Amino acid sequence: MGTPSLQDPLFATYAIAATLMILKAVGMSWLTVARMLRANGGFRSPEDLRKTPLNPQPSPKQLAPDESVERIRRIHLNDLENLPFFLVAGLLYVMTAPSLWVARLLLYGYVVSRLLHFAAYLTAQTHDLRATLWTIGSLILVFMTCRTLLAALGW
Amino acid sequence: MGTPSLQDPLFATYAIAATLMILKAVGMSWLTVARMLRANGGFRSPEDLRKTPLNPQPSPKQLAPDESVERIRRIHLNDLENLPFFLVAGLLYVMTAPSLWVARLLLYGYVVSRLLHFAAYLTAQTHDLRATLWTIGSLILVFMTCRTLLAALGW
Amino acid sequence: MGTPSLQDPLFATYAIAATLMILKAVGMSWLTVARMLRANGGFRSPEDLRKTPLNPQPSPKQLAPDESVERIRRIHLNDLENLPFFLVAGLLYVMTAPSLWVARLLLYGYVVSRLLHFAAYLTAQTHDLRATLWTIGSLILVFMTCRTLLAALGW
Numbered sequence: 001m002g003t004p005s006l007q008d009p010l011f012a013t014y015a016i017a018a019t020l021m022i023l024k025a026v027g028m029s030w031l032t033v034a035r036m037l038r039a040n041g042g043f044r045s046p047e048d049l050r051k052t053p054l055n056p057q058p059s060p061k062q063l064a065p066d067e068s069v070e071r072i073r074r075i076h077l078n079d080l081e082n083l084p085f086f087l088v089a090g091l092l093y094v095m096t097a098p099s100l101w102v103a104r105l106l107l108y109g110y111v112v113s114r115l116l117h118f119a120a121y122l123t124a125q126t127h128d129l130r131a132t133l134w135t136i137g138s139l140i141l142v143f144m145t146c147r148t149l150l151a152a153l154g155w
Numbered sequence: 156m157g158t159p160s161l162q163d164p165l166f167a168t169y170a171i172a173a174t175l176m177i178l179k180a181v182g183m184s185w186l187t188v189a190r191m192l193r194a195n196g197g198f199r200s201p202e203d204l205r206k207t208p209l210n211p212q213p214s215p216k217q218l219a220p221d222e223s224v225e226r227i228r229r230i231h232l233n234d235l236e237n238l239p240f241f242l243v244a245g246l247l248y249v250m251t252a253p254s255l256w257v258a259r260l261l262l263y264g265y266v267v268s269r270l271l272h273f274a275a276y277l278t279a280q281t282h283d284l285r286a287t288l289w290t291i292g293s294l295i296l297v298f299m300t301c302r303t304l305l306a307a308l309g310w
Numbered sequence: 311m312g313t314p315s316l317q318d319p320l321f322a323t324y325a326i327a328a329t330l331m332i333l334k335a336v337g338m339s340w341l342t343v344a345r346m347l348r349a350n351g352g353f354r355s356p357e358d359l360r361k362t363p364l365n366p367q368p369s370p371k372q373l374a375p376d377e378s379v380e381r382i383r384r385i386h387l388n389d390l391e392n393l394p395f396f397l398v399a400g401l402l403y404v405m406t407a408p409s410l411w412v413a414r415l416l417l418y419g420y421v422v423s424r425l426l427h428f429a430a431y432l433t434a435q436t437h438d439l440r441a442t443l444w445t446i447g448s449l450i451l452v453f454m455t456c457r458t459l460l461a462a463l464g465w
Contacts, residue, residue: 003158003313006250006306015247015307022240022300026293029236033286044229046222047279054283067356074354076236081339081386084239084394085332088401091243092325095316124357128364131343142336145329151316152325158313161405161461170402170462177395177455181448184391188441199384201377202434209438231391239394246398 010103014094017107021083024114028076035069042069075121078134079114086110086141093144096151106140113137165258169249172262176238179269183231190224197224230276233289234269241265241296248299251306261295268292320413324404327417331393334424338386345379352379385431388444389424396420396451403454406461416450423447 004011036042041062043049049058090107098106117133159166191197196217198204204213245262253261272288314321346352351372353359359368400417408416427443 004250006247006303012307012309015250015303018243018247019300019304019307022244023297023304025236025240026297026300029293043282045226045276045279045282048282050281052281052283054286071355080235080239080390081335084243084390084397085335087239087243088328088394088397089332092316092328095314095325121355124355126360126362127353127355127358128362131364138336138339142333145332145336148316148325149329149333152322152329154322159405161402161458167462167464170405170458173398173402174455174459174462177399178452178459180391180395181452181455184448198437200381200431200434200437203437205436207436207438209441235390235394239398242394242398 009100010094010098013100013103013107014090017111018087018090020111021086021114024118025076025079025083028072028079032069032072032076035066035072039066039068042066071122071124075118078117078121082114082134082137082141085145086137089141089145089148092148092152096148098147106144110137110140113140164255165249165253168255168258168262169245172266173242173245175266176241176269179273180231180234180238183227183234187224187227187231190221190227194221194223197221226277226279230273233272233276237269237289237292237296240300241292244296244300244303247303247307251303253302261299265292265295268295319410320404320408323410323413323417324400327421328397328400330421331396331424334428335386335389335393338382338389342379342382342386345376345382349376349378352376381432381434385428388427388431392424392444392447392451395455396447399451399455399458402458402462406458408457416454420447420450423450 006012006015041064043062046063048055049060049062051058055062090110093106094103113133113136117130117137120130120133161167161170196219198217201218203210204215204217206213210217245265248261249258268288268291272285272292275285275288316322316325351374353372356373358365359370359372361368365372400420403416404413423443423446427440427447430440430443
């Protein structure tokens, strides 16, 4: 790859996968907000119990954990443990000049694995299914990272 | 944009915004340390109760949550949920060759929104104000990401 | 630095440090899994108590925090607070065209400091030792970030 450019098919593949994953992560923040509004609770800061236009009838119960909100927070934390590393690993990986179809398979495969992981987690599927989907994404991430490391070492 | 370079005004704009946000995030770690020292508590690991030069008089109470420390941890977590994605989204966004003033508006606007969010959270302003400031930053992030996605898709 | 390339010694130095840190962070996820399997607990989601091939004998105790698992989660969180920012700061730093030996000292020094921090945290060394190792890495990160900021500002 020469100068990074969104016109380069390889770099564009990365950019599409990266932006989809960023939107996914940011979406978790918005989903947390949506669920806190629906549950009228699941807040975390003492000042959130003040009476405001958005919270006209505060109650101490609003600071108690709400499972529907906590579920999104767990999904979000899982994103934080994975996506930032994917975003950098993917960028470096396309600099190893892989073939376009391999790059698409890995980068889009990662995106699909994370979206399915989200669907499985959101709907409380079994741990086994969730773990399997997470593993697929993690192995793709490890593969891209090791491939880049070897290329950087000149192997 | 051609080769990424700190001499390029567009890329320099990104680099300034990115480094300020990195310093902000790292500052949260240091602020946590400062508050743990002041509170002489808010620790998290059992071994932190061992007698050492930095902790000459250990007490089990030191492992209890301390609200002044917990507040910084919540701010820090909010950074982790936002800044890593901004750092990558901003980098990709400047590759779509936006006009310099739009890029400055978005990137520096994001930085300002996050610094104000920090000030509001630190001083325990109402949830409504904090949420408004977060929303501004999040919308900037979503806009930059969508713009990049469309550019990468060739639209 | 011209076009970023894994053949460029400076960029390769960054890529080696970055990929090692990504593998380190991903390793924490796998280590969490390994410890949850060993402890047969430390789970977090209600659905993890369902009977499945991976969890043939579920018990409510499996949702209680397990210290051996919590330790890895704390280490992991510390990674999330540091590594994503290092990954971007390091990338921008090599664009300031530092001398190769300084870049190697800082980037590999950071990697070593984080690996020692991990070893100290995993084996529950004193807070003082852990804090010292964290501080070394954090100061390297702050230095690289400030150097980049000054370069982007044209100083």
